[in-house]
Structure formats: C-alpha cells, structure tokens
Amino acid sequence: MRSDRLNRSPMGLKIAAGVGLAFLHLPILLIFLYAFTTEEKSYQFPPPGLTTQWFAVAWNRPDVWAALTLSVKVASIATAVALVLGTLCAAAVSQTRFFGRETISLLVILPIALPGIITGIALRSAFSMADIPFSFWTIVLGHATFCIVVVYNNAVARFRRISGSLIEASMDLGADGFQTFRYIILPNIGTALLAGGMLAFALSFDEVIVTTFTAGQQSTLPIWMLEELIRPRQRPVTNVVAMVVVLVTFLPILGAYYLTRDGDQIAGAGK
C-alpha cells in the first residue's frame, strides 16, 4: 500500500535519529558510570575499577548535606510562593477583563524568556540598591521569578477551560468567594497546580545562573557541584550527587507530564 511506503523512513534517517538521541543521552549514562569508578582524581575511560564506596563517602560529607538541604528549602519555598502568586495571577488574567491584562500576562512570562544572566544581574543590582543583604531569602526571590511562570502557565491554561458559568453557578447556589474557590475552582485546577508546582520545584532545584547572582555565602547543590568539579579530590562524590539531582528533578517532571496529560479531560468534561 502507498501509505506503508510513505510511513517507512529511509535507513539513513533512522541512523541519524539514533546518533542524535545517543549524543543527547550517553553523556548522562557516563555520569552515572563515573559514580562507581575507583579513580578519584580524573575521569579515565574505561574506569580502572568499580566500587560503591563513594555513596558512603557522599553520605558522610556534611557539605553535601548542607547544599542539599539548602536546595530543597529554596525550591520548596520558591514553589510555595509561586503557587500562591501564580494562581492568583492566572485567575485574574483568565476570569476578568481589565485594562492592561495582556501586558500583565506578558510581564509575568518575561522572566523565563529573558536569559537567566539578565534576571540575575538585574536582581543583584536591585538588591544592592535597596541595601538588601544577600541571604537565603534573596535566592528564594530570584527563583520565585521564574517559578511563577510555570505555575502561571499551567494554571492559566486550566482556568481558561473552566466555564465562567461554573463559578456563577456556585455563587448562585449560595457559595461565597472562598467556598467557590475551595469546592469548585481548586478541584478543577488541582492537577494543573500540582504539575506546575513540580516543574517549578525541578527548575529551582537545578538553577545555577540566577543563584550565583543572588546567593550570599550559601551554596545550593548545583553551585556546590560546580565548585567541586574544580577540585580534584573525591571527584566521584560529585557524580553520586549528580545522580541524586537527576532523580530529584526528573521524577517531578515525569509526574507533571502524566498529570497534565490525564488532566486534559478533567475540566472540560462537563460541557
């Protein structure tokens, strides 16, 4: 049949696609491999021997724990801030009409479109102008700027699918604003918020550029890794930590993907 021939791709294309994918993903496998190497000063290939001792070493290093807890704390709080502000902003933009609505929508999305280095420099100069000392909270603020965007984007898409009459129906039946949010809006945007929150968490967790400009003496996990690479001591510990980072960021993103995919039917089902 003709369609069969059309669907069959030439061998050359298949190989090119395979090479492309391998180029993207093999280096990640190498990172995992070096977590088990016995050579600690340089990355020899093939590794001279395999060991699991670096997991124990990493476990016992206080600087790893400090960086990890800082990253988790920053990501959690930045995500929480983004969830509240992003949802409010999405609600305003999608449910009401007001002067400058489009502009606000654009301004909210801008931080993710801007290069991180611009955001970083801008925040740094703003902080020093306002005499705000660099601290944990300046990192959180920096991360919140782009975390809001992913929450906003997820929430606004879902809000648009909620029929305006659902909210009116709820008010009509005697629910005030808070009850309407609790019983009607939240169940309908819940998965979108969870997905947005997970993405925001993952983004914050591996952020380097904005962090370097807004952090004081603290090191988040990615910054700690960057510093570690320069020092040729117990190098595989960095790889062990890298594996942890991959897991911590990859799982939420995967979760977010499945949540929004299934969520497609949730809010539009009643019509």
Next chain:
Amino acid sequence: MTTAVLFDNVSRHFGAVRAVDGVNLEIAEGEFFAMLGPSGSGKTTCLRLMAGFEQPTGGHIEIFGETAEGVPPYRRSVNTVFQDYALFPHLSILDNVAYGLMVKGVGREERRKAAEDALAMVKLPGYGTRRPGQLSGGQRQRVALARALVNKPKVLLLDEPLGALDLKLREQMQEELKSLQKSLGITFVFVTHDQGEALSMADRIAVFNDGRIQQLGRPEDVYKQPKTRFVADFVGSSNVLPAKLCQRLGLKAPSASLRPEAIAIAAPANGALSLSGTVAAHSFLGAVNRVVVDVDGARVAVASPAALAVPELGSPVIISFDANELHPMEDA
C-alpha cells in the same frame, strides 16, 4: 398580591452599549413570567440583574420588597438554571444537587435526602452516583433544575433552559416545567427567544428589543394586539398596515396590526371594513391557504380556510374584517 421582582427604571450600560435601558416591570409572586426577545435585546442581562451577576447602572431593583442592589448572588433567595446548565464536572449528580445545601452547612444525611427527593421530582431517581458527563442534554437540564429547586428559591430564573434540546424533548419539558411551576407555586422568570415557547408557557410576557420592553402583557394580548411593529413581527405573524391604509380605514395611527386569520376574502358584512387589491401569491399550509393580497403596494396576508376556493393570481379581490380586529400601533 405580593410583588416578587420589581424593576424601577432599571438600566445596565456597558460603556456606550445600553444593554438594559430604563426597564420597568413588576412580577407577581407565583407568576410564570417570560422575557422574550432576540439575542442582544437585554432579556438575559435583566435575568442576570435579578440573579445578582450584574449590578444596575441606574434605577432600583427589589426582590420580595428588599433592595437588591449591592446584594451578592449568594445572599439572594433566587436560583438560576443556566443556559449551558453549568453542572460541576468533578462532582457526582447527587453532590451537584446537594451543593447549595452543602455550602449552607446542612448535614450530610439531610442534604442527601433532599437531593434525592429533588432528583425524583425531575424524574431522575437513582441517577445520583453518575457524573454530569454521563448524562444526555435533557437529563443534565433536569439535574440543573433539581439543583436550583432543592434550595427552595423564592424566584427561579431560567436562562433559555430548553434552547439546547431537540424539538420533541423541548415540548415535553415545556409541559413539565409548567406543571412543576403550578405545583410548587414558585415564581418562574423565563428567558427565551422562542415566541411559541413564551406564548404557550407564560402567564405574562415582556417583549424586549434594544434593551427596552416593547410590550408587556398576557400572551393573548401580546399576540393579538401588538403595540409596535417590532412586536407584530417578532411575536405573531400579524399584518402591519401602513399609515395611508389606516387613514383610508378611518384610523388615526402611524400603523395598525391585523391578524391574517381575522380577514376574509369576501364583500364586507354589516359594519365590517374592507380593502380591495389583487392576489400577489398564495400557498397551501394544510388547514388554511395563505393568500397574499397586494393593496396599493402593501402586502396583506390572509389565512383563508382550505375549504374555500383560492382566487387566481393577479385577480382583483375584496378583503374584509371586523373593525375590532384592527389594532392601532405606536410606531410606523
């Protein structure tokens, strides 16, 4: 007689658009009141003003004697059946119906019982565990009705509730709504653009155009005696006689309405009025023949009983009618 809803010179302007422009109406308790008009005529905005989704830019609204301006929808003893039903997609049918009671803090068992009774009333017993997505359009409409009525509103607002249903279902629901309203005794305010629906269901009709009420009255009166050309066109199929024909018939009015079934193709009997013209068109409509007579450029439709012979096209005829059937109108 208690007044359920009172509009005193109510306006709702959106910028330069006068969606509702100086509307006066008084709906009695227990009345089935229809607001009829084309889309954009202001009838739905009036309904939203009653529900509290809109605030008037001028005038005064009372619901059962209480000022309604500034009272949010959730503090009004008024419930709405929405055009798209607006059932909550994430809740079961039972939870949808019980929603109003739930937010008022009625106990779980009590509200389940009330919701089941309401579902039985709209002939959907046992549907409580399903989701809105699993119901047909007609069933959703009944759920929307049950969800509103379970709150025992003083006024039930219906926003074109039958618009999305097919013809047969619509006729059935018209009868059911009418009998439900009679048995409950609740004031129904019904918005529709279907004149047949308004005429057959309502106790009184307000005909809307351009944000104003063109005519307000009982269905027979609105149908038989349209006050304006718009009502004559929109509600019935009345002929509109222009000023010069009115003058010839001894009537001082910018125009007059005359129903096709009130006209006979015959010489006038005692006291009857008559006009002469030529037959411009005719068509067979079953029980009647529709004959269009050209009277000096004005086309007058006559519903002639099918038993009578149809005059030939172009032949001169005399049409006659009782003077009482000619109703003067306010505009040309």
